Amino acid sequence: MNLITQLDFLDTPQCPVYLGGYKRIIVAFSGGKDSVACVLHLLECGADLNRIELWHHKVDGLDSTLMDWPCTNAYCxxxxxxxxxxxxYTWKNGGFEGEMLRENSRTAPISFEAPQPDGSVLIITTGGTGGKESTRLAFPQIAASLSVRWCSGYLKIDNARTALRNQQRFNHSRTLFLCGERAQESPGRARYPRFQVDDSDARTSPGLRRHIDRWRPVHQWSEADVWAIMERWRINPHPSYRLGWSRCSCAGCIFNGADQFATWRLIAPDRFQRLVDYEERFGRTIKRNISLTALADKGTPFPVKDEDVRAALSETWYEPIILPEGQWKLPMGAFAENGGPI
Ligand code: SF4
Structure with a gap:
């Protein structure tokens, strides 16, 4: 049964979705340029600000600091x-490091922040009791399949699904969930539909009537389109772009190339060394055919500026988000070819 109605997806160039039909509009917000573009596009489409909320998945959870940029939570x-x-925020307890170190145990619970009618925000924790006990003791594998590239599924996709399914506020209402995948990024992403019924939808369940659609508003956009909307709104990009990264996600992302790991080793040697130590402990490297140290040796660090390193490595955010007129410029990482999803 096609559950998407003509009214939901009009396929007009400016705003193909009838936004007024949704009580809530959620944006999966990594802090990267594509998620920023999703929010700005919503605003340019005239979305009601009171209906919008951003969700950020903390890849490292609350206590670990292995993979993510120190500034990301504060930037978001x-x-x-x-x-x-x-x-x-949502997070898996123990984050990336905890999931990677799983040994004869189940995957940890997921926690998420849930706003309450009185304006307070509750932290709800659920899961951790089902599934099989198993052992990872290995980095995610660089593959298109999310079953072996487990980080995206276990640290982001499951978080969103859990938070959507376990909040009463989404029942008996219509929610639009936005994510920023673009077709240009990879053949895998090119196959994603622009609009679909979300996995967490339960609109046909008489007791729930949880209507959730997923929209990828920038799916057909070029990278130039994304930077153009950032420039229109004078949004200060995440510091990773200013350091030379073309994508903003984990600083130690498994998809990083030689130049990125050479730069990460230069600016955060302790964090880089922890990845190296894990490769040695597991007896398996992230890239399988080359160690991180050898890979970084093959790369050339980006010509970073001290002020950008400071901003990226700070856990507090102290720069403007909307830059003064005349100060926006394309960051060094824009249009660079340095690794991404498959
Ligand atoms: S950014 Fe890279 S390492 Fe981090 S969750 Fe995504 S694929 Fe995994």
Missing amino acids: LAFAHALGVPLY
Whole structure:
């Protein structure tokens, strides 16, 4: 049964979705340029700010600091404040490191922030009791399949699904969930539909009537389109782009190339060394055919500026999100070819 109605997806160039039909509009917000573009596009489409919320999945959870950029959580929060929309975090307990170190055990529970009618925000924790006990003790594998590239599924996709399915506020209402995948990024992403019924939808369940659609508003956009909307709104990009990265996600992402790991080793040697130590402990490297140290030796560090390194490695955000007129410029990482999803 096709559950998407003509009214939901009009396929007009400016805003193909009838936004007024949704009580809530959620943006999966990594802090990267594509997720920023999703939010800005919503605003340009005239979406009601009061219906928008951003969700950021903390890849490292609450206590670990292995993979993500130190500034990312604070950057996301500052962006939300600058635009006047709420931001809620989700995380797997123990984060990337905890999941990677799983040994004869089940995957850990997921926690998420849930706004309450009185304005407070509850932290709800669920899961951790089902599934099989198993052992990882290995980095995610570089593959298109999310079953072996487990980080995206276990640390992001499951978080969103869990938070959507376990909040009463999504029952008996219509929610639009946005994510920023673009067809240009990879053949795998090119196959994603622009609009679909979300996995967490339960609109036909009489007791739930949980209507959730997923929209990929920038799916057909070029990278130039994304930078153009950032420039129109003078959004200060995440510091990773200023350091030379073309994608913003984990600083130690398994998809990083030689130049990125050479730069990460230069600016965060302790964090780089922890990845090296794990490769030695597991007896298996991230890239399978080359160690991180050998890979970084083959790369050339980006010509980073001290101020950008400071901003990227700070856990607080102290720069403007919306830059003063005349100060926006394309960051060094824009249009660079340095690794990405499959
Ligand atoms: S950014 Fe890279 S390492 Fe981090 S979750 Fe995504 S694929 Fe995994």
